[in-house]
Each structure stands twice: as structure tokens, then as C-alpha cells.
Amino acid sequence: MKVNAERFLADLHRLREFGASGIGKGVVRPAFSEADLASRAWLAERFSAAGLEVRYDPVGNLFGLAGAERSLLLGSHSDSQPEGGWLDGALGVIAALEIARAAQEAGAPPVSVVSFEDEEGRFGVTTGSAIWGGALSLDQADLLTDRAGITFADARRRIAGWGGPFVDPARFSAFMEMHIEQGPWLDDAQEAIGVVESIVGIRDMRITFSGQQNHAGTTPMHLRRDAVQGMVAFNTLISERFANVVTPQTVWTVGHVAVHPNASSIVPGRVTFSMQWRDGDPDRLARMEAIIREAADEVAAHQGLGLDFGPMLGLAPVEMDAGLRRALEEAAEDVVPGRWRRMPSGALHDATNVSRHMPVAMLFVPSIGGVSHTFEEDTAEADLVAGLRVMARAVQRTSSG
Amino acid sequence: MKVNAERFLADLHRLREFGASGIGKGVVRPAFSEADLASRAWLAERFSAAGLEVRYDPVGNLFGLAGAERSLLLGSHSDSQPEGGWLDGALGVIAALEIARAAQEAGAPPVSVVSFEDEEGRFGVTTGSAIWGGALSLDQADLLTDRAGITFADARRRIAGWGGPFVDPARFSAFMEMHIEQGPWLDDAQEAIGVVESIVGIRDMRITFSGQQNHAGTTPMHLRRDAVQGMVAFNTLISERFANVVTPQTVWTVGHVAVHPNASSIVPGRVTFSMQWRDGDPDRLARMEAIIREAADEVAAHQGLGLDFGPMLGLAPVEMDAGLRRALEEAAEDVVPGRWRRMPSGALHDATNVSRHMPVAMLFVPSIGGVSHTFEEDTAEADLVAGLRVMARAVQRTSSG
Numbered sequence: 001m002k003v004n005a006e007r008f009l010a011d012l013h014r015l016r017e018f019g020a021s022g023i024g025k026g027v028v029r030p031a032f033s034e035a036d037l038a039s040r041a042w043l044a045e046r047f048s049a050a051g052l053e054v055r056y057d058p059v060g061n062l063f064g065l066a067g068a069e070r071s072l073l074l075g076s077h078s079d080s081q082p083e084g085g086w087l088d089g090a091l092g093v094i095a096a097l098e099i100a101r102a103a104q105e106a107g108a109p110p111v112s113v114v115s116f117e118d119e120e121g122r123f124g125v126t127t128g129s130a131i132w133g134g135a136l137s138l139d140q141a142d143l144l145t146d147r148a149g150i151t152f153a154d155a156r157r158r159i160a161g162w163g164g165p166f167v168d169p170a171r172f173s174a175f176m177e178m179h180i181e182q183g184p185w186l187d188d189a190q191e192a193i194g195v196v197e198s199i200v201g202i203r204d205m206r207i208t209f210s211g212q213q214n215h216a217g218t219t220p221m222h223l224r225r226d227a228v229q230g231m232v233a234f235n236t237l238i239s240e241r242f243a244n245v246v247t248p249q250t251v252w253t254v255g256h257v258a259v260h261p262n263a264s265s266i267v268p269g270r271v272t273f274s275m276q277w278r279d280g281d282p283d284r285l286a287r288m289e290a291i292i293r294e295a296a297d298e299v300a301a302h303q304g305l306g307l308d309f310g311p312m313l314g315l316a317p318v319e320m321d322a323g324l325r326r327a328l329e330e331a332a333e334d335v336v337p338g339r340w341r342r343m344p345s346g347a348l349h350d351a352t353n354v355s356r357h358m359p360v361a362m363l364f365v366p367s368i369g370g371v372s373h374t375f376e377e378d379t380a381e382a383d384l385v386a387g388l389r390v391m392a393r394a395v396q397r398t399s400s401g
Numbered sequence: 402m403k404v405n406a407e408r409f410l411a412d413l414h415r416l417r418e419f420g421a422s423g424i425g426k427g428v429v430r431p432a433f434s435e436a437d438l439a440s441r442a443w444l445a446e447r448f449s450a451a452g453l454e455v456r457y458d459p460v461g462n463l464f465g466l467a468g469a470e471r472s473l474l475l476g477s478h479s480d481s482q483p484e485g486g487w488l489d490g491a492l493g494v495i496a497a498l499e500i501a502r503a504a505q506e507a508g509a510p511p512v513s514v515v516s517f518e519d520e521e522g523r524f525g526v527t528t529g530s531a532i533w534g535g536a537l538s539l540d541q542a543d544l545l546t547d548r549a550g551i552t553f554a555d556a557r558r559r560i561a562g563w564g565g566p567f568v569d570p571a572r573f574s575a576f577m578e579m580h581i582e583q584g585p586w587l588d589d590a591q592e593a594i595g596v597v598e599s600i601v602g603i604r605d606m607r608i609t610f611s612g613q614q615n616h617a618g619t620t621p622m623h624l625r626r627d628a629v630q631g632m633v634a635f636n637t638l639i640s641e642r643f644a645n646v647v648t649p650q651t652v653w654t655v656g657h658v659a660v661h662p663n664a665s666s667i668v669p670g671r672v673t674f675s676m677q678w679r680d681g682d683p684d685r686l687a688r689m690e691a692i693i694r695e696a697a698d699e700v701a702a703h704q705g706l707g708l709d710f711g712p713m714l715g716l717a718p719v720e721m722d723a724g725l726r727r728a729l730e731e732a733a734e735d736v737v738p739g740r741w742r743r744m745p746s747g748a749l750h751d752a753t754n755v756s757r758h759m760p761v762a763m764l765f766v767p768s769i770g771g772v773s774h775t776f777e778e779d780t781a782e783a784d785l786v787a788g789l790r791v792m793a794r795a796v797q798r799t800s801s802g
Contacts, residue, residue: 181619182618183616185621216654216656216677217601217603217652217679217747218584218746218771219585219771220586221647221651222649226654228636228656229636229640232633232637233637235629236633248621249621250622251617251618251622252622253617253666254629254669255667256664257658257663259657259658262658263656264654264675265656265677267656276617276665278617278618345619346616346620347619370619370624372619
């Protein structure tokens with residue numbers, strides 16, 4: 001089985017033309033946009049030309065099914081962020097297509113392909129694969145809205161004529177996804193391949209400190225109960241305490257802050273902020289949660305503030321399948337000896353949802369400068385091709401094992 | 402000269418009925434509201450009945466002029482916050498009226514009275530006295546808008562028929578203002594009177610830290626340039642460094658915070674926040690400014706953030722006139738021996754603006770619980786009367802001196 005790098009790159013560049021932003025290699029191809037629907041129609045033709053059976057499901061996930069009763073599934077997503085890069089998702093779809101084609105040409109065990117819809121979350125979070133994986137019901141999904149207030153139900157009406165039933169996950173023996181790293185580790189180390197060990201778990205909650213809204217001129221410092229100063233002390237405290245618990249891959253973020261009444265001459269009476277943390281180890285996530293709750297309690301007690309924890313949303317870490325991982329590692333060592341590493345995925349991917357049905361594994365190629373979700377996102381051509389070859393070799397190992 | 406406490410309290414309660422909120426003693430009497438205009442019409446009648454010449458100026462400031470060529474001016478404001486207390490401003494106006502009446506009855510040197518308009522800043526900041534004092538031109542003021550977008554020019558058209566020219570400040574020899582403290586010091590110490598030494602100066606500016614907006618899952622902590630964490634470090638640093646510089650009366654406030662893009666899964670790329678500080682000593686205000694600028698520079702350099710200081714708004718501290726202060730201090734010691742103190746005013750007052758034309762002084766009575774700008778604001782009746790007697794006695798000393 002021999003992949004064709006030129007054909008792969010040509011298809012990748014052709015896909016980029018759907019929604020090309022006109023700025024660098026950027027694309028604007030959000031789920032259910034004209035560009036997204038046109039690109040899916042083109043993908044369907046390419047699947048068909050590769051001898052795959054084209055199937056849309058009711059939410060826009062596009063499959064190219066190999067004839068066999070049971071096959072390996074490869075793929076990713078081809079929708080983009082509102083201002084996205086040309087490879088985020090698209091790379092995994094086109095690599096899957098090329099490998100399915102090469103398998104067919106070589107008479108190797110057949111490979112099916114998928115492009116999931118709305119991974120980038122115009123409506124939900126990894127919406128298409130979440131529904132197919134069973135994490136999100138269709139009824140729940142239909143109520144989701146985008147920023148303009150359009151519901152998922154309305155959006156998917158645009159493909160009402162195209163869709164058949166959901167594809168039975170039992171058709172597939174395993175799933176592999178190739179993706180850009182979206183972080184700096186590989187690029188910094190000048191390595192070509194990352195074999196994902198796990199997709200990190202996420203915990204996310206809102207924390208509210210309530211103090212006493214008061215006059216910023218006449219209220220002495222020692223009598224203030226200032227909610228913003230509570231948030232400041234809390235952030236300082238958790239940064240100190242996390243130091244003994246975290247790894248270099250652990251991350252935490254206070255990304256959203258809302259102050260009330262938010263006026264320069266009023267001591268803030270209330271602040272609500274998001275507290276999100278991610279790690280591959282469920283125990284570490286739990287230890288961090290304990291630190292967060294204790295630190296917030298201590299700050300509230302010390303500063304005389306009220307404290308409220310919102311509901312905690314959590315996604316457990318997803319372990320990659322050991323056998324598939326080994327196949328990817330051995331293939332990486334064959335193709336780019338000494339220039340690959342094992343690593344966690346800090347971002348969510350469709351593989352998270354697919355893992356509810358079957359073993360999954362993921363492969364990363366470097367992101368130049370570590371940037372993504374921007375028109376500047378890119379990867380060196382040699383790394384794209386290395387990724388394709390590693391994936392193809394791992395597929396051969398898996399199919400023959 | 403003998404003030405009449407019952408008459409004073411009766412007028413104070415009558416004024417409260419204009420805009421009475423129905424909740425405790427609270428009032429809703431913002432500048433140019435129906436309640437405000439009705440209360441001014443009533444005040445004008447009372448001024449007239451006390452033998453004072455009624456004069457509205459073009460911006461709604463209401464004077465009751467004593468016949469003399471030159472007289473002392475007493476007063477404050479009678480507009481309220483959108484949800485205000487019954488004494489904030491009103492106390493100083495009615496005390497002035499009672500003292501002017503008592504002076505007239507006793508044949509003492511005449512006293513004029515004023516109720517300034519929009520001290521509470523529906524449009525600007527201490528708008529009526531700022532215009533009369535010359536800090537704000539009428540043309541500038543007319544462009545100011547309230548939260549609903551109504552201009553000051555439109556609002557003051559409601560009194561177009563009432564107003565004469567501006568009253569010549571040269572008619573007055575000095576200004577004294579009685580006011581509620583709006584802070585906790587007197588109430589905490591169970592003292593009855595505060596003689597104001599100075600109205601603190603204010604400095605206020607916007608500070609912006611700019612980092613790198615990025616993916617909250619894939620961006621490692623050591624590579625982040627997180628604007629919110631810059632704000633956290635800055636707040637911690639200035640709190641430490643201020644400790645060696647400030648007095649118990651010094652205050653500083655971060656009351657307004659705006660984060661961009663303000664999403665829980667995105668490392669914050671930018672935060673703009675207000676930094677306001679107040680103190681009676683111009684040197685201390687300058688030392689604090691230096692600490693603020695240095696701390697922000699250090700945090701920005703250390704965390705790789707961009708830094709922008711917005712324009713700094715400043716109001717210099719206003720010293721109370723030494724002679725008027727001494728008269729108030731001696732009167733306080735006569736009326737409530739050992740139960741008064743010298744203190745700064747942390748809040749702005751109309752006296753700040755009037756000080757551009759003549760010597761000024763201020764007298765505080767306690768605020769129960771230190772609260773104001775709320776329906777709950779109140780002061781014990783005995784303290785109201787003590788304040789009236791101290792002011793009357795100081796007027797006598799001043800007029801006879």
C-alpha cells in the first residue's frame with residue numbers, strides 16, 4: 001500500500017478553496033455555511049471516485065463507507081472556526097481519503113472515511129460526533145443556537161434532502177484521527193510527529209464572590225468587602241498551590257470575568273468568573289478541584305465575602321487504545337526515527353466522542369508557532385506528508401495485526 | 402441667634418416627601434425629575450417666607466439671597482441618587498435655611514442659602530456647582546447625557562422659564578456645607594461631629610494589559626501571555642507597595658474590569674481596568690501614581706504583556722479654610738465636647754467647586770452603619786440637631802469675627 005503525497009496535497013489545497021479567506025491560507029467555513037455545504041458535496045464526489053459509498057447522516061456527518069462488513073474508520077472534521085486555518089480538521093479528512101484510496105488500490109483491507117460536522121462548535125461542542133457518539137441526543141442538539149440565534153434544527157434543515165439514517169457504529173473496528181497539534185511542543189522541539197496518549201479531561205465552573213457594593217471614596221480599605229480583590233487573592237493562591245500538583249502539560253484558565261456594578265467609583269459588590277482546568281489524569285483534576293474549592297473558601301472567609309460555586313461541567317480524560325498507539329509509535333519510529341514523541345492532547349477532538357463506540361487513537365503534526373483558530377495557522381509540507389505516511393503505515397500494521 | 406430644632410426637622414421631613422420611595426426613608430429625586438422640580442418650588446417658597454430673595458440660575462441652582470451686599474453662603478444640594486437617602490444633600494440645604502431664618506429673626510448678620518443642582522451626577526459630576534464654580538463651561542455641560550441619552554441641554558429646558566442669570570459669586574464672603582459623612586468613622590467611634598480638614602484628591606485612569614489570545618487547552622502555562630493574570634499580579638504588587646505609603650484614610654479601587662474576548666476556553670488577550678485612588682495629600686497621590694506605573698511596567702515586562710495607561714483624570718485635594726475650620730472646631734467643642742474629630746472627606750462635594758471662588762469649610766454628621774447612596778441611609782435625630790447647632794454657632798463666630 002503506497003500513499004500518493006502529491007494527490008493528497010492537491011486535494012488538501014482544493015478543499016482549502018471552499019471558504020478561502022483571501023488572507024494567507026485561512027478559511028471561513030463554519031458548519032452549514034455555503035462553503036461547508038459545497039465542500040461536503042465535493043468531498044462526497046471524491047469519496048465516490050475512491051470507490052467508497054457516500055452516506056450523509058441527519059446531522060451532516062459525511063461518511064465514505066468501504067464495502068466490507070467491518071472496516072477501520074479514519075477521519076476528522078472539515079468545518080472551520082469563524083476565522084480558521086486550512087488544516088484544522090481538513091488535514092485528517094484528506095489524509096483519511098488518501099489512505100482509503102491507497103488501500104483500495106493495493107487491495108489492502110478496506111478503510112472507511114468520515115468528516116464530522118460542527119466540530120468547531122457553531123452550535124455545541126464537537127456537535128456532529130457528540131450526537132453520533134451518543135453524548136448528545138438529537139432532541140437536545142436541535143435546541144442549541146448559534147450566536148445569531150439560529151437553532152441547530154433550522155441549520156440542519158438545509159441538508160434535509162441529503163441525509164439517510166445514522167450510520168451504525170458497529171460497522172467499524174476502530175477509529176484513527178490525524179490532526180494538527182494546535183500547540184507549540186512539536187514545533188519548539190523540531191519534531192515531526194506526536195502520538196497522543198490521552199485527550200485531557202476538562203473541568204469548568206463559575207465562581208462568584210459577593211462582597212459589599214460601596215462608595216469608593218468614603219469606604220476605608222479595612223472595612224471593604226471587595227469582590228474583585230477576592231478574585232485577585234484567589235488567583236494568587238491557586239497558582240502557588242498548584243505548583244506542587246501540576247505537570248508542564250496541566251493548564252488552568254480564568255477566561256471570563258463579570259464584575260458588578262462595574263463602575264470605577266464603586267467598590268465591586270460581586271464578581272463571577274470562569275475557572276477551567278485540564279489534565280490527562282483524573283486524579284490530578286480532582287486534586288486541583290480540591291485546591292480550588294479550599295482556596296476560594298479561605299479567601300471568602302478571610303475577606304468576608306460570600307462564595308458560590310456554579311455547577312461543574314466535566315469531561316473525563318480519554319485514553320488512546322494501547323494497540324493503536326503502539327502501531328502509531330512503531331510507524332513514527334520507522335518514518336521519522338527519533339523525531340516523534342508521546343504527548344497528551346490539550347484540545348478536545350471528535351475522537352473523544354467516537355471512543356464511546358470503539359477503540360480510538362490520534363496522531364499530531366506540528367503547528368508552526370503553536371497557533372491555530374486563526375488565518376495564520378500552518379504546517380510545513382514535509383510534516384504533512386510525514387504524518388500521512390505514519391498514519392498509512394500504522395493502518396497497515398493494524399489491519400495485518 | 403437661636404435655631405429651632407423642631408422647625409428644622411419638620412422641614413427636613415417635608416422635603417423627604419418629594420420623591421419618597423416608600424421604602425424606609427429613601428428618596429428618588431434625581432436632578433430635573435418631577436420630584437426634584439416640585440421640591441425646588443417648595444424650597445423657593447420657604448426661602449421667600451424666610452425673607453430671602455429667590456433666584457434660579459440657568460442650570461437649576463436655587464439661591465435664597467440675603468439682602469446684604471455681601472453675606473455668608475450656606476447650603477448643599479437637594480437632588481438625590483436614583484436610589485438615595487433622605488439626608489444626602491438635603492440636610493445641608495435645610496440646615497442652611499434654618500440658620501438663615503434664625504439669623505434674620507435675631508437680627509444677626511444675614512446668611513444666604515443655596516441648593517445646587519445635579520450634585521449626584523445624573524449628567525456630570527457635581528454638575529450644577531461645577532458650572533457655577535467655573536470648572537465646567539455651560540457649552541460643555543449641555544453636551545453631557547444621562548444613561549437614557551437625554552442631554553443636559555434638554556433637561557434644563559424644563560426650567561427655562563424660571564431661570565435668571567448666574568448669581569455673582571462675589572456676593573458671598575465664604576461657603577459652609579453640612580453633610581452626612583457617608584462613611585463609618587464617626588458612627589464607629591460614637592462621635593457626633595466631623596470637621597473636614599480637606600476634600601481628598603482623586604486620580605483615576607484606565608490601565609490595559611495586552612497579551613496573546615490563545616487556546617485554553619493547547620497553550621502551556623509557561624508560554625501564555627494572559628492579560629487577566631497580569632491584572633492579578635499588578636493588584637497584588639500595588640497592595641504590598643502601598644503599605645509603606647498610605648494612611649488609614651487612603652483608598653484605592655479597581656471597580657471596572659473588561660476582559661477580551663471574555664470566554665472560558667480562551668486565554669484572555671486583553672484586560673482594561675479602572676485604577677482609582679484618593680488621598681488628601683497631593684504628594685501621597687503622586688507617590689501612589691509612581692508605584693502604580695512602576696508595578697504595571699514590571700508586571701508587563703515580567704509576563705511579556707503590552708501595557709497602556711489611559712489619560713489620568715485628577716482632582717486636586719481641596720484644603721478647608723483655616724479660619725472657618727477653627728470656628729467649626731470651637732463650636733463642636735462647645736456643643737459636643739470631646740465627641741468630634743478632624744477628618745478628611747473621601748467623597749467629592751459641592752464645596753470642591755465653590756472653593757474656586759471663596760473660602761469653604763464642611764461639617765459632617767454620622768452615617769448609621771456608614772452607608773449612603775441607598776434607601777437605608779440614616780442619621781440619629783440627636784446628631785442632626787447637634788450638627789445644626791454646631792453650624793449655627795460657627796456662623797455666629799464667623800460673622801462676629
